[in-house]
Structure formats: structure tokens, C-alpha cells
Amino acid sequence: MNRLITLAVLAAASLAHAENFALRGVTIHPVSAVEIPNAVLVVTGDRITDFGPKAAIPKGHKVVEAKGLHVYPGMIDSASVLGLSEIGSVRETQDIAELGDFNPQLRTMIAVNPGSEHIPVSRANGITSSVVVPSGGFIGGQASIMHLDGWTWEEMAVSPSAAMQMRLPSQEATVTGRALGTGRRPYAEVKRRYEEQMQQVRLFFEAARAYQARKANPVLGFKPDLRLEAMIPVLEGKTPLMIVAPKERAIRDALAFAEREKVKVILAGVREVDPFLEELGRKKIPVILPDLYQVPLEEDASIDEPLDIPAKLAKAGIPFAFGSYNIERPRNLPFQAGNAVGNGLSHDAAIRALTLGAAEIWGVADRLGSIDKGKFADFILTDGDPLEPKTQIRQMWILGKPVSLENRHTKLYEQYKKRL
Amino acid sequence: MNRRLFLSTLASASLLRAVGETILIKNAKILTVTKGRVDGSLLIRDGKIAEIGASVMAPAGAVTIDAAGGFLMPGIVDCHAHVGADAINEGTISVSSMVRIEDVLAPDDIQIYRGLAAGVTTSNVLHGSANTIGGQCSVVKMRWGKPATQMVFSGAKPGIKFALGENVKRSGSNTNFGATLRYPATRMGVEDVVREAFNDARAYQRQRDEYQTRAGKGERVAPPRRDFKLEPLVEVLEGKRLVHAHCYRSDEILMLLRAAEEFGFKIRTLQHGLEAYKVAKEIAKHGAGVSTFADSWSYKIEAYDAIPYNAALCMKAGVLTSLNTDAPVTQQRHLLQDAAKTQRYGQLTDDEALSLVTINPAKQLMIEDRVGSLEVGKDADIVLTDKHPLSLYTKVQKVFIDGEVYFDREQDVRERSLRAARRKALAEKLKPAAPPAQKKGAR
Numbered sequence: 001m002n003r004l005i006t007l008a009v010l011a012a013a014s015l016a017h018a019e020n021f022a023l024r025g026v027t028i029h030p031v032s033a034v035e036i037p038n039a040v041l042v043v044t045g046d047r048i049t050d051f052g053p054k055a056a057i058p059k060g061h062k063v064v065e066a067k068g069l070h071v072y073p074g075m076i077d078s079a080s081v082l083g084l085s086e087i088g089s090v091r092e093t094q095d096i097a098e099l100g101d102f103n104p105q106l107r108t109m110i111a112v113n114p115g116s117e118h119i120p121v122s123r124a125n126g127i128t129s130s131v132v133v134p135s136g137g138f139i140g141g142q143a144s145i146m147h148l149d150g151w152t153w154e155e156m157a158v159s160p161s162a163a164m165q166m167r168l169p170s171q172e173a174t175v176t177g178r179a180l181g182t183g184r185r186p187y188a189e190v191k192r193r194y195e196e197q198m199q200q201v202r203l204f205f206e207a208a209r210a211y212q213a214r215k216a217n218p219v220l221g222f223k224p225d226l227r228l229e230a231m232i233p234v235l236e237g238k239t240p241l242m243i244v245a246p247k248e249r250a251i252r253d254a255l256a257f258a259e260r261e262k263v264k265v266i267l268a269g270v271r272e273v274d275p276f277l278e279e280l281g282r283k284k285i286p287v288i289l290p291d292l293y294q295v296p297l298e299e300d301a302s303i304d305e306p307l308d309i310p311a312k313l314a315k316a317g318i319p320f321a322f323g324s325y326n327i328e329r330p331r332n333l334p335f336q337a338g339n340a341v342g343n344g345l346s347h348d349a350a351i352r353a354l355t356l357g358a359a360e361i362w363g364v365a366d367r368l369g370s371i372d373k374g375k376f377a378d379f380i381l382t383d384g385d386p387l388e389p390k391t392q393i394r395q396m397w398i399l400g401k402p403v404s405l406e407n408r409h410t411k412l413y414e415q416y417k418k419r420l
Numbered sequence: 421m422n423r424r425l426f427l428s429t430l431a432s433a434s435l436l437r438a439v440g441e442t443i444l445i446k447n448a449k450i451l452t453v454t455k456g457r458v459d460g461s462l463l464i465r466d467g468k469i470a471e472i473g474a475s476v477m478a479p480a481g482a483v484t485i486d487a488a489g490g491f492l493m494p495g496i497v498d499c500h501a502h503v504g505a506d507a508i509n510e511g512t513i514s515v516s517s518m519v520r521i522e523d524v525l526a527p528d529d530i531q532i533y534r535g536l537a538a539g540v541t542t543s544n545v546l547h548g549s550a551n552t553i554g555g556q557c558s559v560v561k562m563r564w565g566k567p568a569t570q571m572v573f574s575g576a577k578p579g580i581k582f583a584l585g586e587n588v589k590r591s592g593s594n595t596n597f598g599a600t601l602r603y604p605a606t607r608m609g610v611e612d613v614v615r616e617a618f619n620d621a622r623a624y625q626r627q628r629d630e631y632q633t634r635a636g637k638g639e640r641v642a643p644p645r646r647d648f649k650l651e652p653l654v655e656v657l658e659g660k661r662l663v664h665a666h667c668y669r670s671d672e673i674l675m676l677l678r679a680a681e682e683f684g685f686k687i688r689t690l691q692h693g694l695e696a697y698k699v700a701k702e703i704a705k706h707g708a709g710v711s712t713f714a715d716s717w718s719y720k721i722e723a724y725d726a727i728p729y730n731a732a733l734c735m736k737a738g739v740l741t742s743l744n745t746d747a748p749v750t751q752q753r754h755l756l757q758d759a760a761k762t763q764r765y766g767q768l769t770d771d772e773a774l775s776l777v778t779i780n781p782a783k784q785l786m787i788e789d790r791v792g793s794l795e796v797g798k799d800a801d802i803v804l805t806d807k808h809p810l811s812l813y814t815k816v817q818k819v820f821i822d823g824e825v826y827f828d829r830e831q832d833v834r835e836r837s838l839r840a841a842r843r844k845a846l847a848e849k850l851k852p853a854a855p856p857a858q859k860k861g862a863r
Contacts, residue, residue: 081646085597088719089586125764176703218630299530300839303537303753303832328718335757338812388812389760392767413729416697420738 019400020044020172022057024066026381031356031370041071043377046399051371072351073370074128074378076145076358077269077330078288079323082130083112083146083153088327097136102204104161104230104345106141108132109160112153120407122330123148126386126393128378129158130330131323131362133165133242133268138201142230143242145362147378149398152165162362163232163242163266168253169197205261208235213388240264246290247297248272255279266361268323271297271306273313281316285359289313289353291325292336304343310353321358338387350387378399440466443823444478445804448487453494453771453778454793462492464800467822471796490817493774494793495541495801495807498663499711499781500691500744502545503752504560504571509548514588514602515617517580518648519555521545525568532571535752536562536827537788539803539816542573542782542791543752544744546691549583549666550591552604552613556652557581557664559785561801561821577786579688580652582665584610584672586722611675618683621653626653639723662688662786665848666712668722670698677706689784691744694726699761700737709784715765716750716760731776732766741836742781752769760810 023041028051030036042050042057050056057063086093095111112132122130128148134141142161150156171194173184208231214222215232233239243254246269255276258265267280268288280287289310296305313320322337324330337350349357359369367376377400384391396403446461450472460474463482474491478484502508506524510516525545541562547554559576582809585607592605595649604610625846627644634641655661663680667673667690680687687708690696694717696703696710703710712734717726734741750758759777762768783794790799800823807814819827 086718087721087724090721293751293754295531295558295751296534300843302836303534328716331715335761335812341758342811342813342815388811389757392764409727409729412697412725412727413733413765416700416733417736419698420700420733 019062020058021062021064022055023064023066023071023381024057025065026069026071028052028071028371029073029351031073031352032370032372039377041371043397043400046377046401048371048373048375048377048379050373052250061323066381066394068383070382070384070386071371071379072126072382073355073368074380074396074398075126075160075333075354076321076362076368077122077127077130077324077333078321078361079133080130081325081327081402082132082148082330083114083116084108084132084134085327086113086116086118093154097140098134101137101200102132102139102227103137103141104139104164104234106134107144107160108134108141108257109144109146109153109157112144112146112156114150114152114156117408118327118330119148120404122408123396123403124393124405124407125334126380126382126396127330128380128396128398129334129368131162131358133163133323135165135167135244138167138169138197139204140167142239145364145371147398149401149403158368159362161233161239161245161366162364163240164231166241167244168201168250168257169194171249171253172247192382201257205231205235208232227245235261235264237262237264240266240357242266242268242288244268246271251276255285259286269325270309273309277312277316277318280313280318284317284319286319286321287313288321288323288361289336290346291323291329292339293329293332307339308344310337310340310350314349316343319357319361321353321361334387335389338389341387348383348388363372396412423453425479441823442479442482443472443485443800443820444476444482444666445485445487445492445802446476446478447489448492448804449489450794451491451493451770451774452794452811453774454795456771462794462802464820464823466801467800467824469794469796469798469802470796485818487804491805491807491809491814492794493598493803493805494778494798495791495803495819495821496529496539496752496775496777497542497544497742497781497785497787497792498535498540498745498747498752498755499542499544499689499784500546501535501747502548502749502750503535503543503562503747504529505545505547508546508554509550510555511550511591512612514552514591514604515649516547516551516555517553517617517650517652519547519801520774521547521556521558522572525558525560525571527566527568527571531747531752532562533564533827535747536564537816537820537829537832538751538753538755539805539809539819540752540755541801541819541821541826542785542787543747544579544664544781544785546579546664549581549587552583552588552610553617553653554581554583554666556661556848559787563821565827571825573787575787576792577662578652578655578660579662579664579785580656581691582614582663582676582687584642584667584676586671586720587666606676607669607672607675610672611679614676614679615682617653618657618679618685621650621657622652622683625654648758656685657683659685664689664691666691668692668694668726670695674699674702675706677702681706688786689742692746694723694730696739697727697730697733697737698725700739703734704738709742709780709786710734711742711781713746713750714743714754714761715761728761728765731762732768735766735772740780740783741776742784743776744781756809756814757812761811763810770808770810 028036028039040055084095133143143163145159146156211228245251245254266286269290356369359365381395443464450458460478463471506526510519546557557579559573560571591602687710693710715728759773779792782788802820804818
């Protein structure tokens, strides 16, 4: 016979390891299919093993009654610095950007601090996985997909190398910097520098290709080169380049570069996307949205920019996902998606971009992103629409294990409530 | 170029407005914030709210607007913003109480239009936080298209910006090239700067009072030399000027309350006050308000204990609480969303959440008899939205200030293509002329 326990008991239990269970009475939003009211969700080990209105609960599975609540797949933050940054203004707590222009050998995974206060804070609003992205120079390093639970970074890692982060040389004439003040450099100077740097980037890719060839037919005394070695999956088209390209010229450069080098590309942080909607849609080039909590790019831009970008991408048939970029922002990911809905995106498309759409872009849709048999049991239980602030996230599971939604903020809240 | 182009297209917006029109907005869900919800109509006459009710008769000549089942709410009040200010930090000295925002109001700052488009009708425009006492602030109405003199909220009590903590003491520990070290470098020094300033102000006040007494008796005495730095501080001592103090940590909040009490004045609002929840009892007892962020945290060490439950906890402690943007630090277009976040963090009711951006900041600025709720007799500062304003799926449709339409979404959307066309035309003109055709082979 099944053991019957309440949600509250389960939450309090804080199980150290996954225990087989079934949620009953929930509305399941699989994302890969239409919602299923009053359904059962069965979790065995770290996987979803069955779900549906009449899914059978295997013997020995604990039954959790959650009538009236909603199940959504855990959300994926597609551009995060989670675990690499703790306090914005404190240099010692930043591990996002390494020195040097070409660092493909770097991996964010190994620098993710599992003890960061930001991890449970992000979880509280429904984020279960983050694509942790480095930056710095032209090639910042490899982005890793991390679960937001685990004692060590090894336990957290879902995919060590989901993409190679890159930023092409810029042609922007405006320079901003505290020491320099804000001003414009002469375009001729900017252009010369830009061309020199583009040449460096091309040479680096050439060197990587030459290395790839040498490695295929090694001569005596061949010595592995860690930097160039790390480029091989990119050259083979196995790992996409994630090129950060906000403005029109940067986007054009990124597309031309990917075409020339014949590599897979994901664009990130795009703002001036209008001239490229047709091309991106036709080529199905995925886009990671910019932080939507930014002011419009130009004074005469639409008052809705950049909140209206997701709707434009959806209309053009471009795959896209949401990203937080800033260490303060992950918990606002569902609200940014809500803003996108307020600016013309369909609700289904918003949820999809937070879950399955992101998983597809990152090549992990076999494990993440939807409520489907065989996928990781990463999901949340809510009392309503997870994109609306009024809704409460009630419970979270990662790899079938209940994960606490307590965090620095709820603890301080409880602590100081007593002092009122 | 962009700004001028943009302004010229927006100038046509003024065509919409007719001053002092009588307007009946019908078929609306009216969120008064202070007196519950009324489903019906709202009448605007002479720039004021004249009537609210289930059915209001349209007077002869009134313009009728069909809200189509949308929501009306009071114009949003942002108790802390830097919109429409051309400069905000007189960073050379730590007590710069003589400088005034009113002197540097920039009515063509695009942030005003953007805030307006999100339903913000009143902003408290403050100095920055580089100085312990930053300067005299201005409460403005977001009357986009009007000159600076017509932005000022006439009748609003004057205010002054104080600041504590990291930003103020940074100049005392800065290692930037060429930076001169400036007192204070610690929170101890910040307290001292406040106390020294009010010690001076008190002496100046006594000198002035003594002069007035003696001159009043007919004695021939020289008046004291006017001190523009100390005059606003004397106004603080006399309760004629409101103190809005930027602060983060609980220790510095408590320090400021005690310093103010020592000199016999009140702190009107603790701005940001990210750790206000830790000393909410003391703040309530002093009578200060708190104007905080929705969920900003961790961007510096003094923001590491910031929690999104701050507003809810302060409210529960009986502190008059509001949410602000510090725009452009966070944006006015997210202020309603910020209010909605208190429903996730602290489970506030709709009215409580809306009060954080309407009636409460109005009270903090002591303009609640004019704005902050939809009540008969108040200024017709009104926001029309298509859905409930606390839903993220909502769009602001129209914004009225003093009964005039200052923002109309339909018009904004309509004019976008016009703006784009003008921009393109100008860009074309910037392109260099094509070189003259060359004969084949010619070099």
C-alpha cells in the first residue's frame, strides 16, 4: 500500500536523497504537450517515469496529495553568472572574466561556488538549472550547465561544455570607462583597432585549425596545446559559439563570422535585431535574450524596447531563451518572461523559452525542459501562473529530490519578523 | 540628433490636450487605493476628480472616454528618482546643501516620457548619494513637453537629500588617479559630518533669531551674513524642509535617527533603507517613513542583507512605506511590477501593494491631499490600464495629469513608424555622396 503524506510534511522532511514518489491531484503543464488537469506525476529515482490522469502509482511509491496545485518543469537560466559572482562591487568575489583575449580552455563549471547565497535565492522563484557563462577578451571560455543543487560543482554539473562564449571586436565609437570618462573616439581609430583585432581572431581560428590537422597526423614530439585543443569541438561543430552581439554591427559580424568559419552559433544579448529577423528565422539561429531589465537602447527607441524583443523573435520563428546575465537577476527570470507576455509574446511561448526551448538550444532536451517520461525530475509546484508575482512557488524537485526553497532572504525575514 | 528628432515627433502629442476639459471616463474598474474598488465612471472637471460612481451623468460638453472594462488607478508617485535632472552630485564637498535640483531640471530628459508611459505622474527628484548632505530636491509632475518651471509640483513641501554609508565615504578611501581624499572615510565620520552641520545650523539659527528679536525691538544691529549652506538646514530644524536620507545598514539608520533626535528634527524618509526591517520598531517610533527597492541586493557589501520582504516587514511594523526606483538605477516602467513583487515576497493585498507606489509615497512627500489616490477633489492624475495593474500582462493605455492626457499608447504606437522613417531619412543624408563614376581601367 502507498504511504500517504502531506506536502507540508514532505517539505519539512528535507530528504537527503531521492525517494520514489507520486504527486496526485495536480495540473501538469508538460510544455511538450497541453496541460493535464487532475493528474498524477510519478517519480522514480531521479527521473519522471509516468504521468497523466490515470498514471499508475507503483507499489512502494510515496503519495503526495497536492490538489489544486500546478506542476511546471524547472526553469533554465540561459545566461547566468551564478556561482561566479557574489557581491557586485567586491572584486575578490568575481570569477567571471579572466585576463587575456583567447581563453577557450576555461570552464565555468569548476569555479561555481556551491555555497553561494545566490543559488537558493534563485531557486526560490523556480530556476532549477543555469547555463553559467564566462566573459572576458574575445573568447571567454566554456559555458557549463549546472543544476541548482548539489554539495559540489561535480554534483551540480549537467553539461560541462554547452557553448564557447565569444565576443567579437567592437566597432562602437563610444567608450565608457570610469578612468576615461565617457566620450567618443575618432571612428578611423576605432576602425583600425577593430580590423587589427578581427585579424587576431581570424588568426586564432586558423591556428586552431592547423592544430586540429597536426593532431590528426601527429609527428614525433607533438605537444598538446590546451588552448587550441579546447577549440576542436567548436571547429567540429559539436559545441556552438555563443556570440554576445547586442547592436546591429555586432550581430552582422557574428553572423558573417559563423558563416565564414562554418561553426554553429548562438547569439546572445541581441538588441538591434529587426534587420536580422528574417535571416535568423530562416537559418534557425538561436538567440539568448538580453537582460530585459535594461533601458531602451536609444533615446528614440520604442518605450517597449527591449521587452518587445521576445515577441518579435517568436513571430519570426527564431528559437530563443531567457538569460539573467547579472548576479542580481536570476530570480527575476520568470518576471522578465511575464513582461515579454505583456509585450506581445504568447504565454505558452514564454513558458517554453524558460524550459524546453532553452533545453533544445543547449542540446539537453533529452534530459531537461519538460514533463516527459525519462526526463530528469526537475520541476516546481505552484499555486498558479509562475510568471505572475502574486503566485507562490510551493515546492521544488531537482533530480527527483525535494530541494529547499529557504534562502538567505527567507531566513532573515523569519528572523526579523520575530523582532517586530 | 535623436533627441531633437524624437521631441519634434512627440510635440504633436500636445495637440491631444485641451486644458481644463471636462472628461468622463466610463466603463472602468476604478481602484481608488484608499476607498476600495468602484466599477463605473470617473468625472474630471477643471483638472480635478469631480465624481466617482457606478453611474455618473456626463455633463453637457464633456468628452467621454470608454475604458472598455480597463482599470483606473491613481498616478504613480516615485519617491526617489533622478529623472529630469541634468546633474546630481556636487562632489567636491560633503555638505552641499546649497545646491538645488530646481536649477538643473531638464524637461527634455527622455526618462520623463518613459516614466510617464508607465503611469508615473509625480517624482521626487533627488541629488545623488556622493555627499552626506547632497542638496535641495524637487517634487515634479511628469508634464512632458512643458518647460522646467511647469514641471515643479507647486505647493509640495521642500526637501533635502542626505546620504550615508559606502557612497559617502568612498571619497575618503578612493584610490582613483588624482582623487583627493575627502572626509569622511568611515561611518563614524559620516555621523560627525551630520552633527557638525547641524551644530553650525543651530548657531546660525540662534544668530538670526537674536538679530530678528533685537531688530524687532528697534535696536540698530547688523544682520548676520546669509549662509546658503545653512539656511536649508535651519529649515530642517524648523520642520519646514523634509529630510530624505539615502541609507542601507541598520546601524547607520539608527545613527541618523538618534542624531536627528539630538538636534530636535525628524527624518521624513529613509531612502532605500535596505536593512530598515532590522530596526523597523525604532523607525516607527521616530516616525520616519521608508522608501525602498523591491528586490535589489548584493550589488555591494552594504546591500548583502537586503531582502525583498523589507517593504512587507516595515509595513507590518507600522512604518509608512513606499517603493522607489532611483531611476535610472532601476526603471520607473517596472514600478508597478515592483509593487506586485511584494505579493510574492510578503503576500501583501492588492491595495497594500498599490499603496506602496501611490498614497504612501504621496504621504511621505506630504502631498496626499492632492495625489496618491482616486478621491473626489484630488488632482486628476490618473492611469488607465487594460488589465489589473499588478499583473505583468498589463499595459498602460493613457495617463492624465491635472486632467490632461500626457500619454496615450495608441498615439505612441502610431508615431513609431513616423519616427523610424524620419530617422532613416536623416541617416540617408549622412551617407557620403557616391564617388563620381570612373572610366574602366582608370586609376
